[in-house]
Amino acid sequence: MPDPAQILREAYEQVRRDYGAAIGQRRADLVTPALVLDLGAVQRNIDHMASELKQMGAAVIRPHYKAHKNPDIARRQVAAGAGGLSMATVWEAVVLAAAGFDDLFVVNTVAHPAKLRALAGLARDHRVLVAVDEAGNAADLSAAAVAAGSTLGIMIEVDTGMDRCGVDSAADGLALARQVTGLPGLRLEGITGYEGHCSLTRDNDLRHERQRLAMTFFTGVAALLEADGIPCPIRSAGGIATWNWTAAFPGITEIQAGTYVVMDNFHGVMVPGFEHSLTVQATVISRQSGKVIVDAGSKSVADPADVTIAGHDLPVFRFDEEHGMFDAAGGSPLRVGDPVALVPGYSPSTVNWYDAYHVVQDGVVADIWPVIPRGPGHHGLA
Numbered sequence: 001m002p003d004p005a006q007i008l009r010e011a012y013e014q015v016r017r018d019y020g021a022a023i024g025q026r027r028a029d030l031v032t033p034a035l036v037l038d039l040g041a042v043q044r045n046i047d048h049m050a051s052e053l054k055q056m057g058a059a060v061i062r063p064h065y066k067a068h069k070n071p072d073i074a075r076r077q078v079a080a081g082a083g084g085l086s087m088a089t090v091w092e093a094v095v096l097a098a099a100g101f102d103d104l105f106v107v108n109t110v111a112h113p114a115k116l117r118a119l120a121g122l123a124r125d126h127r128v129l130v131a132v133d134e135a136g137n138a139a140d141l142s143a144a145a146v147a148a149g150s151t152l153g154i155m156i157e158v159d160t161g162m163d164r165c166g167v168d169s170a171a172d173g174l175a176l177a178r179q180v181t182g183l184p185g186l187r188l189e190g191i192t193g194y195e196g197h198c199s200l201t202r203d204n205d206l207r208h209e210r211q212r213l214a215m216t217f218f219t220g221v222a223a224l225l226e227a228d229g230i231p232c233p234i235r236s237a238g239g240i241a242t243w244n245w246t247a248a249f250p251g252i253t254e255i256q257a258g259t260y261v262v263m264d265n266f267h268g269v270m271v272p273g274f275e276h277s278l279t280v281q282a283t284v285i286s287r288q289s290g291k292v293i294v295d296a297g298s299k300s301v302a303d304p305a306d307v308t309i310a311g312h313d314l315p316v317f318r319f320d321e322e323h324g325m326f327d328a329a330g331g332s333p334l335r336v337g338d339p340v341a342l343v344p345g346y347s348p349s350t351v352n353w354y355d356a357y358h359v360v361q362d363g364v365v366a367d368i369w370p371v372i373p374r375g376p377g378h379h380g381l382a
């Protein structure tokens, strides 16, 4: 495998070479579209989450890296007390290990042989956890760990209602846990069950009811394991839409929320208290037919239906690939050439489309950070 630390170093050098001329510029002068990260707002979001969890005295946070894909942000989360990191892909774990992080939980099942090798190799000198939902896959993880001379931490994945990966019944969870405990190279650490389906319910009471149902089922799986004499010390769940309820739910030890650090409109309407630290800088390019049209379309900002222009109350008319169109029939002071900041509908996907963050402090670009690993691919890490 190529040296991940070198790939990471080169990623920083590359984005500073490509976008470094912007350092010292006001965000309003950036060439658009540009991904902008307000560092003050990032830190306030991290501090808000940390202090709320501390006050609750309940679960810790293991922030999900997929929301931002940047080691500098992860470093700030860990400095504020995060108990390890969670991530969706093996390559995210490899990057984070190269950046000096430990206690890495791939909250996903992993099956490709190259990924199994990478994961098991990482576990030689890092604490690595991974989700599992069937015995055959557990056997493959066991074989990879034995071949690498490492031990993988195993988290039984439970489907809490999302209809994604995960065992569907407590009995299946128990059967799998028993199998895992008998396999070499594996150490059963607990259960995981992201209740992401709840984020589709905007009504607060209904969302809370769904979260309660999901977590009652989930913690029941842990109870069954323990009644059978199988320790289940980690019970990991919780995304941003339900973070406070799940953090306080009896039996939950950690939450995996990620989007709180960047925030977006999809989650912002449900979850107060966090700032929109992530925006896409754009330029108005047309004011025809009662519209404000900007040079950032659906290739530049995710979940267009929920995109807004910061400081302007204009509904979306339509997003084409390179045109973001807002209905300004009621009038707008915006003119062609004006700089605007778009708040993404959905931030984790928006981030994934860019190479680099323009890191802004007090409205001025202070640094350029890479988005790494960008996209679903291995970024040369395989």
Ligand SMILES: Cc1ncc(COP(=O)(O)O)c(C=O)c1O
Pocket (backbone or CB within 6 Å): 064, 067, 107, 194, 196, 238, 239, 240, 241, 256, 257, 258, 259, 260
């Ligand atoms: C398994 C898992 N855990 C946690 C999260 C947390 O993310 P968010 O904060 O956006 O809810 C996600 C998001 O997709 C996820 O897939």
